Amino acid sequence: MARVAVMGAGSWGTAVGKVLADAGSEVVLWARRDEVALGINERHCNEKYLPGIVLPATVTASTDPAEVLSGSHEVVLAVPSQSLRGNLEKWVDLLEPDAGVISLAKGIETGSLMRISEVVAEVTGLTADKIAALSGPNLAREIAEGQPAATVIACTDVDRAARLQDAFSTPNFRPYTNTDVVGCEIGGSTKNVIALVCGIATGMGLGDNTMATLVTRGLAESTRLGVALGANQMTFAGLAGLGDLVATCTSPLSRNRTFGERLGRGETLEQAQEATNGQVAEGVKSCTSIRSLARQMGVEMPLTEAVHEICHEGGDAVEVAVRLMRRSTKPE
Ligand SMILES: NC(=O)c1ccc[n+]([C@@H]2O[C@H](COP(=O)([O-])OP(=O)(O)OC[C@H]3O[C@@H](n4cnc5c(N)ncnc54)[C@H](O)[C@@H]3O)[C@@H](O)[C@H]2O)c1
Ligand SMILES: O=P(O)(O)OC[C@H](O)CO
Numbered sequence: 001m002a003r004v005a006v007m008g009a010g011s012w013g014t015a016v017g018k019v020l021a022d023a024g025s026e027v028v029l030w031a032r033r034d035e036v037a038l039g040i041n042e043r044h045c046n047e048k049y050l051p052g053i054v055l056p057a058t059v060t061a062s063t064d065p066a067e068v069l070s071g072s073h074e075v076v077l078a079v080p081s082q083s084l085r086g087n088l089e090k091w092v093d094l095l096e097p098d099a100g101v102i103s104l105a106k107g108i109e110t111g112s113l114m115r116i117s118e119v120v121a122e123v124t125g126l127t128a129d130k131i132a133a134l135s136g137p138n139l140a141r142e143i144a145e146g147q148p149a150a151t152v153i154a155c156t157d158v159d160r161a162a163r164l165q166d167a168f169s170t171p172n173f174r175p176y177t178n179t180d181v182v183g184c185e186i187g188g189s190t191k192n193v194i195a196l197v198c199g200i201a202t203g204m205g206l207g208d209n210t211m212a213t214l215v216t217r218g219l220a221e222s223t224r225l226g227v228a229l230g231a232n233q234m235t236f237a238g239l240a241g242l243g244d245l246v247a248t249c250t251s252p253l254s255r256n257r258t259f260g261e262r263l264g265r266g267e268t269l270e271q272a273q274e275a276t277n278g279q280v281a282e283g284v285k286s287c288t289s290i291r292s293l294a295r296q297m298g299v300e301m302p303l304t305e306a307v308h309e310i311c312h313e314g315g316d317a318v319e320v321a322v323r324l325m326r327r328s329t330k331p332e
Contacts, residue, residue, distance in 0.1 A: 001026045001058070002167070005072035007091065009036050009061055011049040011140035011279060012104055013078025018144055020076075021056040022170045029061040030068040037061040049279070053144045069094040074102065074167065076134075080280040081107025081116055081189075088123045095124065102132045102153070102164060106188035107282040108289040113296070115185040129157035132164055133181050135188035136239040137247030139254065143173065150174040152240040154184040176239060183235030186226040188244060192283030193290055194218030195248040195256035196307050200317050202257070203264020214303065215249050221301040225290070228297040255281040263310060264317055284311055302327060 002025050006017045009031035017027040031037040039047050040061035044054055062068050069075065073096055079087050084105055101124065105116040112119070117131045136151030143149060153168065153175045155161040161177035168175045178184060194214065201210050222245070223236040235241055248254045259281040262272035269284075287307045294301040306324055309315030 002074070003028065003072050004074045004076060004167070005030065005068045006076040006078055007065070007068065007087070008078030008104075009040065009046060009049070010078060010080075011144075012138075013076070014040075014046045014050050014053075014055070015138075015140040015144040016076060016078060016104060016134075016168075017059050018053070018055055019168060019170055019173045021058045023166075023168060023173075025058070025167060027059045028068045028072065029059065030065050031061045031063055034063055037063050050141065050144050053141075065091050066094050069096065069099075072096060073099055074164075075099050076102045076104060077116075077120065078104045081105040081282055082110060082285050084116060085109065085119050085123060088120065092124050100130045100132070100160065101126060102134055103185075104134055105282075106135060106185075106192055107286040108189050108293060110285055110289045113289050113293045115182065115189075117181055117185060128181070129155065129160060131155070131181075132161065133184050133188070134164075134168070134175070135184045135244065136175075137243040139247060139251055141253055146172045148172045148174075150176060150239055150243070152176050152178050152184050152238065154178045154181045154240070156181060178235060178238070178240070180232045180235045182229050183226050183231030184240040186229060186231055187222060187236055187241040189282070189286050190218070190222035190225065190290060190304070191241075191245040191248050192256045192281070193287045193304050193307050194222070194245060194283075195254050196260035196263075196281070196283045196287065196311070197303050198249040199254075199257040199260020199262075200264035200307075200310060201260075201321075203261040203266075204317055204321070211249065215245055218249070218303050219245055221294075221299075221303055225294050225297065225299045225301060228299045229293075255279055256283045259284065260307075269311060283307070287311060 004025045007030045009029040021027045103116045132155035153164045165175045259272045
């Protein structure tokens with residue numbers, strides 16, 4: 001049984017740990033807090049992030065990264081995008097010499113404007129064939145409950161992608177492979193921003209036509225950015241593009257959509273933050289980096305601009321919506 005390290009015992013790290021264990025691996029989770037590690041080891045449950053989910057006995061946890069990384073030849077990174085670099089810098093010397101990395105993060109680093117696989121490459125010195133990204137319509141709670149879903153494992157090395165596909169395959173979790181790491185990472189990051197705007201619209205009391213318009217035009221601007229960065233347009237029609245966009249923009253389980261809904265109801269950023277119960281809504285920070293990246297590339301992203309204005313520039317949602325509708329008319 002291969003040993004896999006999962007660095008981060010939040011909702012997604014824990015759910016992915018369960019998938020890997022169900023698929024036959026021995027899984028060791030790195031948890032930041034003693035009580036989380038203790039709950040997993042003694043009661044097979046992560047009460048803070050996935051209450052009520054029973055983890056297999058082959059999932060254990062530790063707060064000591066050296067203990068978790070020792071003997072692990074595959075390392076899953078499951079911490080939020082903006083904290084990844086800082087954490088990874090502490091872990092890099094503890095990685096096994098032949099270790100490969102799989103990133104679960106869905107964000108763009110603020111400041112550097114790097115995708116997470118680029119951050120991993122810079123910090124670890126690993127080559128692209130050793131770095132994979134997993135992304136798709138995967139709300140942690142539903143995956144942990146064993147509800148059927150699919151995902152994408154992207155890596156420039158097709159053989160490694162296929163090996164990881166095996167390692168993550170269960171009767172209820174179906175990974176597809178893709179070599180388009182750029183497209184998968186951009187799709188996973190931009191959908192959080194579009195989910196925020198869908199949440200804002202829902203909070204304002206708007207209905208399904210508005211929602212469908214936002215999802216479709218959100219996909220259009222995400223695709224424009226991805227293609228400008230070298231992605232394959234078709235990736236955005238797949239699970240890591242449209243699939244994840246639909247799941248996140250429509251599910252009440254999504255932290256980003258829920259966060260947006262509270263903003264749309266008139267709550268402040270701080271009030272909306274409280275409602276996420278300490279969990280990350282990646283789009284709130286990534287809208288800043290995605291907006292900068294789009295401006296740098298000369299790509300128009302009006303919905304991302306709108307989210308940024310509402311979240312970070314004190315923009316009024318109604319005024320922003322009116323302005324979006326008054327933009328100059330154009331062909332689709
Ligand atoms: N939850 C989901 O349904 C889901 C699904 C797919 C992808 N993702 C992505 O996976 C990544 C991790 O998300 P999550 O849902 O597990 O997040 P979470 O908020 O549930 O947990 C984050 C984990 O990272 C740890 N951590 C370490 N350093 C941290 C720091 N400096 N600040 C905050 N947390 C820190 C926390 O202790 C916690 O264990 C995100 O990029 C998210 O977009 C989440
Ligand atoms: O809860 P969210 O909004 O971070 O979304 C979770 C997943 O990324 C959905 O695929």
